[in-house]
Amino acid sequence: MSKIIVRQTRSLIGNNPNNRKVVRALGLGKIGKTKVHKDNNCIRGMINKVRHLVEYELVND
Template sequence: MAKVKITQVKSSIGSTKRQKATLAALGLKKLNVPVEHEATPQIVGMVNKLRHLISVEEVK
């Protein structure tokens, strides 16, 4: 399965509680600190909900 590197690039101030909870579930705590996850359907769904706050890169 492919891995993805997810980085929060925009602040969560003004986001809904649900979006903040999704950021926490992905392990994103601070801006510009990347985390790596397997590209499972659950992770891809979370990324799609937060695409305005994060950047995603595929890791080989």
């Protein structure tokens, strides 16, 4: 199964509280922090919602 590496690239200061919750749910919180998730529709939707704050990379196992 594929995995997605998500890295926070921008600060949460001044952002919508809902965006902050999504970033926290992805396991991030500080700039430069990285987290690996399974590639599924839920995670992709979360990344799409905060795509201006994070970058991601697909990894095939």
